Amino acid sequence: MNTKISQLVLALGALVMAGSAMAVDSTTATADVSATVLIPLKIVKVTDLAFGNVVGGNGVVTVSTLGARTKAGGAAFVGSSTPTAASFTVTGEGTSTFGISYTGSSTVLTNTTGVGGETMAIGWITEAVATTATGATTVAQDSTGTLASGSAKIFSGAALTVDNFQVAGAYTGSLVVTVAYN
Numbered sequence: 001m002n003t004k005i006s007q008l009v010l011a012l013g014a015l016v017m018a019g020s021a022m023a024v025d026s027t028t029a030t031a032d033v034s035a036t037v038l039i040p041l042k043i044v045k046v047t048d049l050a051f052g053n054v055v056g057g058n059g060v061v062t063v064s065t066l067g068a069r070t071k072a073g074g075a076a077f078v079g080s081s082t083p084t085a086a087s088f089t090v091t092g093e094g095t096s097t098f099g100i101s102y103t104g105s106s107t108v109l110t111n112t113t114g115v116g117g118e119t120m121a122i123g124w125i126t127e128a129v130a131t132t133a134t135g136a137t138t139v140a141q142d143s144t145g146t147l148a149s150g151s152a153k154i155f156s157g158a159a160l161t162v163d164n165f166q167v168a169g170a171y172t173g174s175l176v177v178t179v180a181y182n
Contacts, residue, residue: 038093039150043179045088049156052081056166065125065133065155075162085133086156090145090179097146097182100128100154106173109160113169120171125157144182154179 052069054061059073069083090098108119127136128145133155145152156175 038096038181039091041090041092041098041179041181043088043090043154043177045086047084047087049086049158049175050082050084051158051160052083053077053079054160054162056162056164058162058164060159060161062125062137062159063157064135064137065127065157066135067157068135070137074164086175087133088154088156088177090128090147090152090154091150092147092181094150095147097144098152098179099182100126100141100143100145101178101180102126102141102176103178104174104176106175109171109173111167111169111171115167116169118167118169118171120163120166121161122173123159124175125159126154126177128152128154145179 049063051061051063054071055076055078057074057076059071059075061075061077062070062072063083063085064070065085067083067085069077071077092098102124105124106122108121110116111118123139124141125136125139126141127133128142130146130148130152133153136157139159142154145154154177156177
């Protein structure tokens with residue numbers, strides 16, 4: 001019986017030793033996890049873009065980002081209408097940068113009166129700045145902006161092509177501005 005007990009003790013010892021040999025030293029490391037929640041970006045229209053009264057004449061009427069109106073070619077101004085640039089205020093977090101999209105904006109203004117349906121081509125002139133527009137007059141769109149103390153401005157003028165025999169009427173379109181943090 002002593003032999004069986006000795007064999008049993010040896011077998012148990014072998015199992016314990018095998019278990020010890022299979023155990024692996026382990027170590028632990030901890031990583032901190034954090035998240036910063038930013039103030040949501042917000043965009044608000046301040047003013048609409050208006051060209052005022054124009055007369056056809058194979059030309060281009062341009063409203064700068066400051067609202068100054070110029071003409072080239074045979075287009076003419078009439079009456080005392082006041083042109084204005086569109087403006088938007090963007091608010092968000094500190095000095096963050098943001099992307100700007102104009103997807104969905106009109107590429108033509110469409111006559112909504114009279115016979116209706118006639119169009120005039122429009123090219124957008126936009127700039128994103130901290131406070132004041134520079135008066136840009138070249139068709140181009142800023143695709144990024146930077147907040148200054150949580151605020152920025154987007155100004156938009158445009159160049160409108162007025163044909164020689166442009167049908168009289170009220171022409172409308174839309175400028176759609178979307179902003180998102182970069």
